Amino acid sequence: MPSHLALLSCLLVLLLSLDKFLLHYLKKRLFSGPRIPSGTSKSRRPMAAAAKWSETAMLVIDMQKDFVDPAMRSPMLVAGGEAVVPAVAEAVAVARERGIFLVWVVREHDPSGRDVELFRRHHYSGGKGPTVKGLKGAELADGLVIKEGEYKLVKTRFSAFFATHLDSVLKTAGIKNLVIVGVQTPNCIRQTVFDAVALDYEKVTVLIDATAAARPEIHLSNIRDMKNIGVETPTLEEWRR
Amino acid sequence: MPSHLALLSCLLVLLLSLDKFLLHYLKKRLFSGPRIPSGTSKSRRPMAAAAKWSETAMLVIDMQKDFVDPAMRSPMLVAGGEAVVPAVAEAVAVARERGIFLVWVVREHDPSGRDVELFRRHHYSGGKGPTVKGLKGAELADGLVIKEGEYKLVKTRFSAFFATHLDSVLKTAGIKNLVIVGVQTPNCIRQTVFDAVALDYEKVTVLIDATAAARPEIHLSNIRDMKNIGVETPTLEEWRR
Amino acid sequence: MPSHLALLSCLLVLLLSLDKFLLHYLKKRLFSGPRIPSGTSKSRRPMAAAAKWSETAMLVIDMQKDFVDPAMRSPMLVAGGEAVVPAVAEAVAVARERGIFLVWVVREHDPSGRDVELFRRHHYSGGKGPTVKGLKGAELADGLVIKEGEYKLVKTRFSAFFATHLDSVLKTAGIKNLVIVGVQTPNCIRQTVFDAVALDYEKVTVLIDATAAARPEIHLSNIRDMKNIGVETPTLEEWRR
Amino acid sequence: MPSHLALLSCLLVLLLSLDKFLLHYLKKRLFSGPRIPSGTSKSRRPMAAAAKWSETAMLVIDMQKDFVDPAMRSPMLVAGGEAVVPAVAEAVAVARERGIFLVWVVREHDPSGRDVELFRRHHYSGGKGPTVKGLKGAELADGLVIKEGEYKLVKTRFSAFFATHLDSVLKTAGIKNLVIVGVQTPNCIRQTVFDAVALDYEKVTVLIDATAAARPEIHLSNIRDMKNIGVETPTLEEWRR
Numbered sequence: 001m002p003s004h005l006a007l008l009s010c011l012l013v014l015l016l017s018l019d020k021f022l023l024h025y026l027k028k029r030l031f032s033g034p035r036i037p038s039g040t041s042k043s044r045r046p047m048a049a050a051a052k053w054s055e056t057a058m059l060v061i062d063m064q065k066d067f068v069d070p071a072m073r074s075p076m077l078v079a080g081g082e083a084v085v086p087a088v089a090e091a092v093a094v095a096r097e098r099g100i101f102l103v104w105v106v107r108e109h110d111p112s113g114r115d116v117e118l119f120r121r122h123h124y125s126g127g128k129g130p131t132v133k134g135l136k137g138a139e140l141a142d143g144l145v146i147k148e149g150e151y152k153l154v155k156t157r158f159s160a161f162f163a164t165h166l167d168s169v170l171k172t173a174g175i176k177n178l179v180i181v182g183v184q185t186p187n188c189i190r191q192t193v194f195d196a197v198a199l200d201y202e203k204v205t206v207l208i209d210a211t212a213a214a215r216p217e218i219h220l221s222n223i224r225d226m227k228n229i230g231v232e233t234p235t236l237e238e239w240r241r
Numbered sequence: 242m243p244s245h246l247a248l249l250s251c252l253l254v255l256l257l258s259l260d261k262f263l264l265h266y267l268k269k270r271l272f273s274g275p276r277i278p279s280g281t282s283k284s285r286r287p288m289a290a291a292a293k294w295s296e297t298a299m300l301v302i303d304m305q306k307d308f309v310d311p312a313m314r315s316p317m318l319v320a321g322g323e324a325v326v327p328a329v330a331e332a333v334a335v336a337r338e339r340g341i342f343l344v345w346v347v348r349e350h351d352p353s354g355r356d357v358e359l360f361r362r363h364h365y366s367g368g369k370g371p372t373v374k375g376l377k378g379a380e381l382a383d384g385l386v387i388k389e390g391e392y393k394l395v396k397t398r399f400s401a402f403f404a405t406h407l408d409s410v411l412k413t414a415g416i417k418n419l420v421i422v423g424v425q426t427p428n429c430i431r432q433t434v435f436d437a438v439a440l441d442y443e444k445v446t447v448l449i450d451a452t453a454a455a456r457p458e459i460h461l462s463n464i465r466d467m468k469n470i471g472v473e474t475p476t477l478e479e480w481r482r
Numbered sequence: 483m484p485s486h487l488a489l490l491s492c493l494l495v496l497l498l499s500l501d502k503f504l505l506h507y508l509k510k511r512l513f514s515g516p517r518i519p520s521g522t523s524k525s526r527r528p529m530a531a532a533a534k535w536s537e538t539a540m541l542v543i544d545m546q547k548d549f550v551d552p553a554m555r556s557p558m559l560v561a562g563g564e565a566v567v568p569a570v571a572e573a574v575a576v577a578r579e580r581g582i583f584l585v586w587v588v589r590e591h592d593p594s595g596r597d598v599e600l601f602r603r604h605h606y607s608g609g610k611g612p613t614v615k616g617l618k619g620a621e622l623a624d625g626l627v628i629k630e631g632e633y634k635l636v637k638t639r640f641s642a643f644f645a646t647h648l649d650s651v652l653k654t655a656g657i658k659n660l661v662i663v664g665v666q667t668p669n670c671i672r673q674t675v676f677d678a679v680a681l682d683y684e685k686v687t688v689l690i691d692a693t694a695a696a697r698p699e700i701h702l703s704n705i706r707d708m709k710n711i712g713v714e715t716p717t718l719e720e721w722r723r
Numbered sequence: 724m725p726s727h728l729a730l731l732s733c734l735l736v737l738l739l740s741l742d743k744f745l746l747h748y749l750k751k752r753l754f755s756g757p758r759i760p761s762g763t764s765k766s767r768r769p770m771a772a773a774a775k776w777s778e779t780a781m782l783v784i785d786m787q788k789d790f791v792d793p794a795m796r797s798p799m800l801v802a803g804g805e806a807v808v809p810a811v812a813e814a815v816a817v818a819r820e821r822g823i824f825l826v827w828v829v830r831e832h833d834p835s836g837r838d839v840e841l842f843r844r845h846h847y848s849g850g851k852g853p854t855v856k857g858l859k860g861a862e863l864a865d866g867l868v869i870k871e872g873e874y875k876l877v878k879t880r881f882s883a884f885f886a887t888h889l890d891s892v893l894k895t896a897g898i899k900n901l902v903i904v905g906v907q908t909p910n911c912i913r914q915t916v917f918d919a920v921a922l923d924y925e926k927v928t929v930l931i932d933a934t935a936a937a938r939p940e941i942h943l944s945n946i947r948d949m950k951n952i953g954v955e956t957p958t959l960e961e962w963r964r
Contacts, residue, residue: 110392115410118923119953151351154395156406157921163406165397169356171653172682186948191921194914198880200654200841221944225909230842359682360712398680412894413923427707432680435673439639441600441895462703466668471601592874597892633833636877638888647879647886651838 057101057175059160061182061189063088063144064106066130066137068183074137075123076130078184080212080219085141087210087236091181092144094240101173102150104140105160105182105192108133115156159191167199177203179239185213185222193226205232207239298342298416300401302423302430304329304385305347307371307378309424315378316364317371319425321453321460326382328451328477332422333385335481342414343391345381346401346423346433349374356397400432408440418444420480426454426463434467446473448480539583539657541642543664543671545570545626546588548612548619550665556619557605558612560666562694562701567623569692569718573663574626576722583655584632586622587642587664587674590615597638641673649681659685661721667695667704675708687714689721780824780898782883784905784912786811786867787829789853789860791906797860798846799853801907803935803942808864810933810959814904815867817963824896825873827863828883828905828915831856838879882914890922900926902962908936908945916949928955930962 066074068081109116111132113124123129131138155164178201189211196204213219307315309322350357352373354365364370372379396405419442430452437445454460548556550563593614595606605611613620637646660683671693678686695701789797791804832839834855836847846852854861878887901924912934919927936942
């Protein structure tokens with residue numbers, strides 16, 4: 001048993017020191033490819049780039065101060081969040097260049113907390129709590145701004161599609177493909193991604209280094225599960241090529 | 242045939258001159274009672290008044306300038322809307338006295354119109370259109386204000402429950418009964434009411450003279466259909482007793 | 483007042499004797515046209531017939547014995563239902579000729595009634611009740627059959643879209659237009675239609691004489707309200723041309 | 724780098740040999756407790772056992788031959804599924820003793836595959852495919868049967884709540900707590916669990932050894948994520964005490 005423990009300790013050290021190089025390395029070694037047979041993707045019609053991007057939306061999820069800015073001292077802070085703000089900003093810049101429809105998905109809650117998940121309501125009292133509408137913690141992280149023509153979508157649960165009109169806005173805009181960035185991988189990212197698959201979006205892409213979780217192994221295990229239902233998981237660098 | 246036409250003309254004159262007296266009169270004469278057998282309501286446990294009101298929410302629907310204020314010259318103006326503003330205000334006052342949870346349901350649309358029903362999108366251009374978020378037409382009618390502790394719910398379709406988190410807010414607040422006021426009867430009122438029945442609220446009440454449509458016969462035929470699925474339809478006066 | 487009563491009595495006699503001729507007549511005289519400006523429909527691209535029908539689905543709603551066959555003595559019998567069975571059968575035949583995707587929407591309930599609307603649960607006891615799954619009352623009316631390649635969709639509320647996966651089946655099949663037949667107009671027909679509009683189907687058509695309600699005036703007032711949100715309401719004859 | 728690889732290899736061996744003992748061991752060592760502060764659970768009213776079970780439902784998810792019986796040679800076979808059939812059967816027996824409401828959640832698809840997720844439709848042709856309604860693969864695993872008074876719920880996506888009427892059936896039955904068993908952890912189990920939390924069920928419990936995934940590390944990483952949003956994860960033995 002002690003040797004097992006030793007092994008596990010080593011693994012944790014290893015995972016916690018993950019850098020971009022290792023991320024790539026692990027992706028190639030550990031993960032089996034997506035389980036969609038090659039025939040499926042081949043059968044997709046070749047798309048001119050312009051057409052492709054006009055049918056693509058980027059969902060920027062929960063990039064709010066209470067989630068990614070340690071200065072807010074929010075109980076909802078995502079440990080790995082601050083580190084991906086630059087990557088998210090860059091992904092947004094690429095999306096704008098390509099004419100991709102940008103949707104800024106944010107949580108905004110009533111000061112009473114009455115529209116928060118039950119297991120988090122104890123964080124709300126005296127008109128304060130994480131991402132209360134109008135308070136500073138609900139604002140986008142420094143450096144991120146919503147430009148004209150982009151869309152702000154307010155949600156109150158993990159998934160951006162749960163009890164919102166997002167699917168309608170996307171489908172009537174002709175959107176078939178989604179690119180997801182933001183925080184955090186096991187909750188809002190993954191639930192949005194699984195709902196997107198359930199809602200029949202043709203291609204769902206998660207930028208693996210413009211998304212984050214509390215710890216790298218949480219991030220990676222969720223990326224693995226998403227790959228297993230046909231989600232694409234490039235790095236920002238791979239996606240921007 | 243000419244005599245039929247004469248009859249119809251008379252009927253239209255009659256309907257268009259409907260006043261409160263006639264409204265009551267028609268209610269008693271024309272409508273068969275609700276089709277719920279008396280046993281059903283009898284079997285409901287007797288409630289102390291206080292308990293009853295703590296399990297009741299009032300939904301105030303679409304009482305925005307573009308729907309009820311002729312001065313806005315909105316294409317969405319509901320002809321009968323302005324006339325019920327005082328009754329809605331009074332219903333709200335009664336609800337506050339009783340400690341009923343107040344939910345202000347409003348439409349707020351993106352300036353682009355991309356979150357509007359397809360058949361109304363032609364009303365949106367140049368960043369303007371009915372109830373665009375931030376514009377004057379989206380404000381509540383004069384005399385109506387949201388007080389602290391009350392809830393604002395934004396929707397983009399007729400029903401207050403369609404693609405919103407309203408059901409969650411109400412159910413987790415222990416709400417079992419709904420009272421509906423606002424505009425307009427055949428669309429937002431009725432769709433909200435039918436969804437409330439589908440969502441298993443125990444008692445749904447529409448205040449017949451604190452709701453309105455473009456024309457009295459439209460209002461009345463919809464009240465009839467709602468009664469037929471077990472909805473209660475008192476006047477404000479009857480309800481406040 | 484007595485003269486008003488006399489007028490109303492006459493109107494009821496008149497409405498109850500409505501025949502096809504009068505139906506057409508009323509449609510032209512009483513109803514203002516749909517409120518979509520002509521520009522909107524003009525802007526729709528002209529479609530080759532074949533393409534149009536491949537993007538069209540027909541929803542046949544609740545054509546089950548308990549709703550339309552008086553011999554069942556069901557409390558859910560729709561008074562006007564039996565009379566439209568032949569028209570529904572004919573509409574189905576036309577849809578098959580045109581290659582329109584047919585969806586048979588039916589209610590099927592648990593013998594316990596636990597998945598029925600609250601206001602109708604008193605109809606269920608001893609394993610029996612309207613349209614209980616497996617019982618005769620849940621079968622399609624005589625003369626109606628589901629053929630291979632057609633789809634059966636089970637629902638438990640008025641709208642065929644409420645808490646079902648119908649929207650997914652239709653949208654991934656490329657369906658943009660819906661044609662609705664069946665019973666009954668104020669409940670299952672209308673709620674399905676309003677949800678279809680909320681769900682952004684481009685064109686929603688209700689065949690005015692292949693749908694029915696308990697009484698003609700109920701049928702007509704609901705047709706009027708559907709026209710007012712842009713729904714097309716031809717007769718079967720007009721639609722088959 | 725090679726030493727990293729060695730470590731990883733060791734870890735895989737370790738994980739693949741996980742047995743019940745290790746499962747318990749890891750649970751205690753690796754996982755931090757749920758992030759709900761103790762105050763939250765303390766504030767829950769103490770419940771008499773009988774009352775508690777009458778407000779509890781067990782969801783038995785996807786225990787169908789195509790998912791858990793290797794003899795079916797289904798592409799949807801869950802590697803770890805067959806091994807938990809006895810635990811699921813035992814959990815069901817305990818639930819029946821306690822009077823817990825049992826819901827059997829199953830996938831049943833159209834032979835055309837038109838109601839399957841896009842990324843799996845290639846498995847359907849010639850009227851065959853995983854869990855096609857009426858075929859043997861859609862049947863419950865040997866030894867599992869639905870008894871009178873229990874409920875069968877058909878779904879077409881991962882989550883038992885997605886586009887189904889399950890929430891209505893549970894809420895109107897007074898259900899506040901859910902116990903989840905079946906396959907497979909990262910998809911149908913987890914998505915059902917996350918939706919249950921989003922839908923405000925007070926207590927969601929996953930029986931950690933009556934659920935399974937393709938590989939132990941997939942199972943465990945998903946259990947970890949569910950714990951992190953307040954889900955309880957006892958073993959069957961712990962739960963039955």
